[in-house]
Structure formats: C-alpha cells, structure tokens
Amino acid sequence: MKPSPMTQPATLNTRATVPALWSDYLQLLKPRVMSLVVFTALTGFVCAGVKTNPLLAAVAILCIAVGAGASGALNMWFDADIDGRMRRTRGRPVPMGKVMGVEAATMGVVLSLFSIMLLGMTTNWLAAGMLAFTIFFYVVVYTMWLKRWTPQNIVIGGLAGALPPAIGWAAATGSAPLNAWLMVLIIFMWTPPHAWALSLYTSEDYAKVGVPMMPVAKGAASTRRQIFIYSLLFAPICLIPAFTGLGGPAYLAVAALGGLVFLLLAWRVFRSKAGDAPDERLEGEDRLYAVRAGAKDARNLFAFSILYLTLLFAALLGEHLLGLAPLELLQ
Amino acid sequence: MMPEPIERPTYDVEAFRKARAGRNVALGLGLVAFVVIVFLVTVIRMGANAQPHF
Numbered sequence A: 001m002k003p004s005p006m007t008q009p010a011t012l013n014t015r016a017t018v019p020a021l022w023s024d025y026l027q028l029l030k031p032r033v034m035s036l037v038v039f040t041a042l043t044g045f046v047c048a049g050v051k052t053n054p055l056l057a058a059v060a061i062l063c064i065a066v067g068a069g070a071s072g073a074l075n076m077w078f079d080a081d082i083d084g085r086m087r088r089t090r091g092r093p094v095p096m097g098k099v100m101g102v103e104a105a106t107m108g109v110v111l112s113l114f115s116i117m118l119l120g121m122t123t124n125w126l127a128a129g130m131l132a133f134t135i136f137f138y139v140v141v142y143t144m145w146l147k148r149w150t151p152q153n154i155v156i157g158g159l160a161g162a163l164p165p166a167i168g169w170a171a172a173t174g175s176a177p178l179n180a181w182l183m184v185l186i187i188f189m190w191t192p193p194h195a196w197a198l199s200l201y202t203s204e205d206y207a208k209v210g211v212p213m214m215p216v217a218k219g220a221a222s223t224r225r226q227i228f229i230y231s232l233l234f235a236p237i238c239l240i241p242a243f244t245g246l247g248g249p250a251y252l253a254v255a256a257l258g259g260l261v262f263l264l265l266a267w268r269v270f271r272s273k274a275g276d277a278p279d280e281r282l283e284g285e286d287r288l289y290a291v292r293a294g295a296k297d298a299r300n301l302f303a304f305s306i307l308y309l310t311l312l313f314a315a316l317l318g319e320h321l322l323g324l325a326p327l328e329l330l331q
Numbered sequence B: 001m002m003p004e005p006i007e008r009p010t011y012d013v014e015a016f017r018k019a020r021a022g023r024n025v026a027l028g029l030g031l032v033a034f035v036v037i038v039f040l041v042t043v044i045r046m047g048a049n050a051q052p053h054f
Helices: A022-028 A031-047 A054-078 A101-122 A125-146 A153-162 A164-173 A178-209 A220-243 A249-271 A284-321 A326-330 B013-050
Strands: none
Touching: A022 A054, A022 A101, A022 B013, A031 A054, A031 A153, A031 A164, A031 A178, A031 A284, A054 A101, A054 A125, A054 A164, A054 B013, A101 A125, A101 B013, A125 A153, A125 A164, A153 A164, A153 A178, A164 A178, A178 A220, A178 A249, A178 A284, A220 A249, A220 A284, A249 A284, A284 A326
C-alpha cells in the first residue's frame, strides 16, 4: 500500500537555510516535556524508598530525561511536515529550516541508545528496558501510527508519558510494584482530559493538517462529554495512593480538594460551548465573544490540570523526602 | 540572447561559521560530561562490588 503524503516523514536531505544554534538542538529535546519527566521520574525514584548513591540517582534521572528528549527529537523529525503547518509548532527547528530532518533523526537515535545503555549500566536492565519501551511506544506506536490514525491517539499514546515514575522506581529498586503502577495510572488517566481541553481551542490547527484529534473527528460536544467522563474516573483514582501506603495525609488532602476543583472545571467545560463553531447568527464582536467564552472554560481546565498533577506528585515527593509517608513510617 | 541569471539563495557564511563553532563547543562539553559520568559511575559501581562481605 502506498503511504499517503500525510504519513511521509520530513524531507531528509533538505539543506539547512538558517544557521542552527546549539539551543535549537536543545529545543529538539522538548525541554518542557523533559522537566515534567524529570519531576515524575524523580518522584518514582524517591517513593521507592531505597537509599542510593546520589550520583547514581542523578545519572539515572538524567538518562530518563535524555531518553524522553530523544523521543521528542524523533517526533519532531517525523512530524516536521505537519508541524510546519500548525501555528503552535511551526517555530520548531526542523520546519523553520534550522535543523535538517536527518540531523534530528540521528540525534534522536544516538541519544536513545546512549541513554538506554547508560541507564542499564548505572542502575539495572529492567529500568533500561522500560525506558527503551517508552521511547519505542512514543515514537513508533504514538507518533508514527496512532497520532494520524485514530481519535484515541492520546488516550493510548498517553502511556508513554505516564511511564517515567515506574522507570524511576525500577531504577531505584530493580522492580516495579503496584504503587509504581498507581503513579503511572494517575498520569495515564490525567492525559485525556488534559490534552482534549487543549485541543478544544486548538482544533483548527489539527483539522488543517488532518490529525484526527477528538474535537476534529467526533466533534466538540462529544469531546466535552468524554472529558467529563474521564474526569469522573480520574478524580477517585487519585485518592487510591492514600490507601496503599504510597501517599499520606498531605497527599490525601491535595488529591481530594484538587480532585473536586478538577471535577468542577470539567463540569464547566461539559456545560460550555468550548470548541463549537460560533453561532452563524452572531456578527462582529458578539461572534468573537461567543468563541472566547467557551474557550475560557477549556483553558481553565487545561491550566488547572497541569497544576493538579504537579501538586499530586509534589505531595508524594515531599512526604517521602520528609519520611512522613506511610511506607516510610512502617520501615 | 543572454540567458536570465539564476537566483540563488544567499547565505550569511559568517553566521553559519559562528553557529557551527557554538555547536562544536556544546558537543565537546557534552562528550566530556559523558566521559566523566561513565568514569564516575564505573568507579562507584566497582567500589560497591569491592567492599568486603561479612
């Protein structure tokens, strides 16, 4: 079967037309995503509760971060054709012509191999294998297959972003018990409402390049309904660590209160017109205002979802560092 | 009849050179950091294995 132009990777042999600075190569690694990966992997590592040489711990977290960055570079190589046509991504180094596609791909492959090998040598091969699987899942399963094929792309593909805490835990102990997978489950269930809230007000970009994000494929109303359903599942799941010894009272308070706010914001999105085309009868400023009013609810949920996940993991990290978590108190 | 001159894109050669020098420094530092990390990790792991077992 001949692949459609939409699934062709970026041109490999295009000569760079603008001088690339070292910071452009750093941008290929998606530093903001890396910072979230570092934070969640570190939380997994610390929650494992094993005393490790601090340098080995730092190298392990660095490897996980570089592995995540490498998958980001491979994503930017493969998606350069659509990135160049979307407002949010057209400033990336490959579509800008600063970095050649082949350079981004090479950098991604080399850094993937180095980070996996170094993590294996520094900690253990379970953690290294999980990192390899994460990179494979993000690049091949999500980027090359799911993203342009199904509106469930970020639901399934979200697993790649959810795995770092389990990798961190495995790096510390050589195993990945239930509590490690609970952290994975939290991020996994958090991803759909988070990503769909964003896509409700950026769906024009995705529609333009034919990526079947949920609002493009199923419509805004269906997306808002699914955001609310996933939020109903997500909020109680966040409470579970408080009953498995992973989280203590501070975590429970953050999870409960934040969960209520999350549900409230998801309800508002459900009731809003976020993502809908403006009413044809409206004209001028009324028409603009109608769009903005709906987008505001989606923006609020998107912004709060980031804060909530950060607070959940910060609570876990803080409790375990201070020795206040039930798992530490039992030791 | 004279053929029309072909328009070629112009490159700021000096800007490309400067950017390449910056990239080379960054790559060099990255490689040195990698060597140092591998050295330290090896020392720590070998040290842990060399400890006497009681």
